[in-house]
Amino acid sequence: MADPETAGSDTFGSETSRSDASHSEAWIEAINDAAKELGGGWIALRRYLHQHPELSGHETLTTQYLKTLLAKLDLPIRVAGDGRGLIADMVTDKALANHPRIAIRGDIDALPIQDEKSVAYHSTVDGVMHACGHDVHATVIVAAMQLLSQLQHTGRLPWPIAARAILQPAEETAEGALHMIHHHALADVGAVLALHVDPTRQVGCVGLREHAFTAACDMLEVRFIGSGGHAARPHLTNDPIDACTRWIQSAYRRVHRAINAHDTVVLSIGMIDAGHSPNVIPDTATIKGTLRSLSVEARRRTLEVLEDVGEATARETGCEVRLRLGSSAPGVMNDPALIRLLHDSAIQVLNPASVDWIDEPSMGSEDFSFYLEHVPGAMFRLGVAGDQVGGAPLHTGNFDVDEHAIAHAAKLFAASIINYFDPDR
Template identity: 55%
Template sequence: MPTWVADLQQHADQIQSGLVEMRRHLHRNPELSGQEHKTTRFLAGFLEQLGLHPQLADDDRGLFADLDVATTDDGTPDRRIALRGDIDALPIADQKIVDYHSHNPGVMHACGHDVHPSVVCGAVQILTAMAERNQLPWPIALRAVLQPAEEIAQGASHMIRSGAIEGVDAILALHVDPTRPIGEIGLKAGVLTASCDMIHVDFLGKGGHGARPHLCKDPIDACTLWVQSAFRRIHRVVSADQTVVFSVGQINAGHSANVIPDQADVSGSLRTLSTEARSIALDALHDVSRSVKQQTGCEVRSRLGVSAPAVINDQSLIQLISDAAVLVAGPNAPTPIAEPSMGSEDFSYYLQKIPGAMFRLGVAGDECGHHPLHTAQFDVDERCLAIGAKIMATAIIQYFRPQ
């Protein structure tokens, strides 16, 4: 084993308690998407203590900072790789009985966005300590990107507009995985997550008395017809070998049991794994809208909301992460992910600009870490923090290994 690997392991062990403290601070003080000002300042302060110079993104939400290390013989590399961690929380009430439960009523980190920045900061801290002691085997150039608003699929674009990946050649990220045990990571080259389109449809009719529907154009009738027709139609036009998930999550209409309202609206999501399936499904939904208009006489206006493309992992970067995991966590650490997730991730926006890869970090221990994402009991076995930081730091060093 190279000497630098042993040094890296030692630094990771030394910062374990600090990473737990950071993660718990973030967990106690979650902020919703679009409101991550205090979280941004807290993380900027941590990086400043390491001697870095964080640059805040637009609206002071999110930040990025560079760590450039040159040896006495060589200059800083002409390449740069980034590590991305997302920082926003969810509108979920924390129900855990722990001393680090959320202090912000109705808001909690239920998707690991306290773990992700802690792991990225841990990797930066390890590499900074190694640089100070001349323990890095060759020059590296790293950028830490700490991003807001992932949960609403707006944060990556926000960071790109703020210059977070200018001069960056590749980017790595992680996501907690409560289905995997501590010490294990999940890897998949190619498509990792589905593309996701948020769909909103408005139905504009003519309201009136519930006793005289023949004098009305009922938007609730149009809405329910649209929902049922959409479910049937999509799975009749998309090939059975294409994975498509269409779900309706919200319907709004009316204010009184005996009054037909003037309007109704419905919102849902369309998740696909290929551009072909996405195009066919969207065309089918437009066809449904035209048919419902003809049948009910209501105006039907559909629009796409925030969308996220599929995450497509770069093969060589997945191999880089796998090799790093074997080196610092053992040969059984990397495990394959068999099928893409139908969830979505706005990490995909970075991958439209530069190559990148995301891995799943196992967080399930003997006593905690088994509750699903986006639930009020979600928690992690905090041993995952040092493991994730070691893997990311090792991948950074290996990325710059001389050929």
């Protein structure tokens, strides 16, 4: 027979556990209910943004539209400098007024790509479209804040929270995060979360990875200065096009022979600008590309190799070779504790099978990394591929998403914010 004190203690503990579980289930159910109610509006918002894209550096109308939506939640809002980008705070208890907030960040700029889809929400701006999912990212941030606001106003928020929405411009040019940081987007922020759509994952799937998540990226420009002349007499010139092609071939070969095979480095040239006539050797040629790396040492060594390639090319061709680094972004390093927060929250509001652990970091880049130089943060990948739509690659004219993914991401953000402030966590 069990000891009465022990039996009583066990019984009390079971009742407490059931009470806690019931409390947790209540706000999870509230999130799911609110998502069903609001989901149609989220799809409409995403389609509006898709129809009205703005390029990096020009996101003023998008900023104003999103400000109008968030203002309906009666939140304090600040628009960043030049009228591009905004932040909105939700602090549900005066006791948290000076407490560090957790921020959720979305980007709002589009790309100079022609929309080739035959859909009702086709881009109305010729040569500009949301080909990287930033319309989805922005919609998810607004949606998450709407969910939290609805729980607060219906009394179903389990405890006080302090959250911030960051909607930033110019991610594609790696300038927007610095722009927002300069305008105090991280003031009073203790952690930051973000997402990126992923057409290689099915709707309902969330990709998570601790530590290295994306590569560092440097923009490269190499200018070749020679002396042009008639195409019939190349011996009287120092041909910059010859220098340009030699540099590219040598750089591609040398980088992958000089860098440790365990240190992933990707060098890609995406632009060549030289000449104006088929029978004239020009005076100059310019190439532009990117260097992506996962370690500081690999990046340093690669840049040394490229300098050597430039010196060798100059000796062989008689041209001056100038290598210049443009904008760059460090790699995204996901905080393990915040990844666990996302993992636990995904299991609560999605399902255990929704989490897909990512084996290797992406060689893509993200200016979300600039925030992580100031506060811990984490980014996840959101599956957007459905049975009928969502499988086209990023940065292509046919890119689209299965819009059911919006609700998944909004619920995940809302649950993560609530769990972040769980008194027992």
